[in-house]
Amino acid sequence: MKVSNQFWRFDIHVLKRVSFLNCSPRRFLNGPSTKWGLMPALLALASEPPLRFLVKATLKLGYKITPKVFQLASLFDAIPYTRYALGLLTAARYAREAGINGFSAVEFGVAKGNGLLALTRYAALVSQQTGLEIQVAGFDTGSGLPPPQGYRDVIWHYSAGEYAGDPDNLRKRLGGRTQYILGDVAATFPDWLHATNLPLGFVSVDVDFYSSTRAILDPLANIATEKLLPITEFYFDDILCHGVPHCVGELAAVTEFNKLNPSRQFDKEDWIREWRPYGEKLWLQRLYALYCFDPPRITAGSHIWRSALVNRDRCRSLVNVPAAVPGLHYYISRACAECQRSTE
C-alpha cells in the first residue's frame, strides 16, 4: 500500500534529519556531548507528521511547566513569538562562531509590548544557556504609526495612529530590564547605535512602513563594523504578506539597501528552514541575515570561520561529512570545535 508522502514522511529524510539534529543549536552552543545518545534519532522521528503535532502540543504544556525546554519548544514552534526565540538562538550561534561574548537584541515597532516582553524573556533564557550577554531594546513612537510618506508606506493597509501603545503601563511591565526608547526611529536609533557597547545581534523590524525601515537600515550602512556581528540576524515581520508586493514596505527598503551597499548585504536565511519540524511555515522566510564583508569582520582566515579554516586539515571527523549536506559550515565548525578541544 502506498502511503501519502504528504502525510507520512518516514524515509531517507528522517536519516538526514538525524545528522542535522546532531548539530542542533543546543549541541552547537554547549559543545558536543555524548549524553544525547539516541536523542537525535528520536527527535528526527518526532519531527515528522503526524507525530510533530503531538510533540508540539506536549512542548506547549512543557514550556509552561519549565522554561528548561525552551530550545526544544522553539524548534517545534510551541511558544509564542517563536521568531524571536529562533532569531536570538541564531544570533547566539553567530556570536559564538565569531568569538564575541555578547550582543544586543532590538525590536523596532513595539506597540502594546507583547513582542518586547517575549524578547526580554527569551533573551534571559538564551543568555543563561549560552553565557552570552544579551541587552534588549525596543523602539517606538508610543503613539502608533507616523503619517505615511507615500505609496511605499503601504497606505492601502495602514494609516497614521494605528497600533498606539501604552508606554507607562509597558514600562511597569518591563520592570527596568529592557531599554524602551520612545520617538521616531529616524531620530532615536542613530544616537542609540553610537552609544551602545554591544554589537547588534538580532533585530526585529515590525514598523510596517518603507520610510520607517529606511530610517532603521540607513545608519547600518556606515556604522563601525564593531557595532554589528559579522552576520547579524534580522526578522522582517511585514513582508510576504497579502497585498504587499516586493516593491513597497520593508522589503523595498531591504532591496535598496543592498543596491547601495555592496559590502553589507542582506540575504535570506534559507538554510534555517531545512529539517525544522515545521519548516514549511511562511514566517521562516521572513528571516534575513546582514552580512558585513568590511574588514576586519569577515576576511580569509579571520573571525567567523577561522576555527574551521585553521583546523580543517587536522580534523579527522570532516572525512565523514557528506559533501551534499546542507549547512556544511555548521558541520565544519562543530567538528573543528571538537578538534580544538582535543588538541588543547
Ligand SMILES: C[S@@+](CC[C@H](N)C(=O)[O-])C[C@H]1O[C@@H](n2cnc3c(N)ncnc32)[C@H](O)[C@@H]1O
Ligand atoms: C505592527 S506594530 C508593532 C507590533 C509589535 N511588534 C507586536 O508584536 O506587538 C507597528 C509599530 O511600529 C511603530 N512605528 C512605525 N514607524 C515608526 C517610526 N518611524 N518610529 C517609531 N515607531 C514606528 C508604530 O508606532 C507601531 O507601534
